[in-house]
Amino acid sequence: MTLPRINIDTILATLDKAVQSRPDEFAMTTMLDGMTEQPELTMAIHEVINKYVEPLIEHDEDINAQAAASMLIELSACVYGITMKAMKAQADAEEMNEAWG
Known part of the structure; x- marks a missing residue:
């Protein structure tokens, strides 16, 4: 679908x-x-965000602005990708359930 x-x-x-x-x-x-x-999707996004944020919090040194910006861009792309792929997979699963019962 x-x-x-x-x-x-x-x-x-x-x-x-x-x-x-x-x-x-x-x-x-x-x-x-x-x-x-969308509780399951929201929790998945929360977990992905935590995977990026936890190392920053635990890191003793300051992170430069360029590295932080790069991480934000990468994180945004990951969240977007997860959301879009989950929506597509759900739509496909529902279509298969309708077709095959």
Whole structure:
């Protein structure tokens, strides 16, 4: 099953709504909503984030801005990838269940 392609108008409307609140508020609201609407996916994302954050907290030395930025980009790509692949796998599983009972 193919996931619906999200058009630019939907993306821009979502971005417009998201920037109406502070990033920390948006992040917290999104994660809290996720715990209700998609608890397993939200916990998986939380675990991936922890895998990146824990070494930073335990590291005694400061991390330079370039390394931190690189890690944020990589983490964002991982979270995006996990979310998209999980959605595709779920859609495929539901399609197979419908076809084969």
